[in-house]
Amino acid sequence: MGKYDVQWRIYRWLRRISLYGFLGWILGMLLIGLLTGLDIPVPIPVLVLKAYLVIVFGAWVLLNFFLYPRCHWPFAITWWYSLSIFAWKCAHCDLRKFSNGDDEDE
Secondary structure: OOHHHHHHHHHHHHHHHHHHHHHHHHHHHHHHHHHHHHHOOOOHHHHHEEEEEEHHHHHHHHHHEEOOOOOOEOOOOOOOOHHHHOOEEEEOOOOEEEOOOHHHOO
């Protein structure tokens, strides 16, 4: 077990919530659109989807400001750019994503 495994597990968990949550929200909006087209009242599902979106957005914010395990700076964000989930290495210390720190001495 590497020394950064716990932090990377949290990162993967936040990434899954963000990506799958957003896809679920889109499907929920399509379902509400379908129900609205059938003249079925949908006030409760709309409120549930709004709360769901707040949770997904919160996970996305935490993911974007995820502190890298080694240097403790936001992983993919600097003061002038952000790569978000597409970054493959830390924007500050250049250690690769999901690395357990074995290549620190190289």
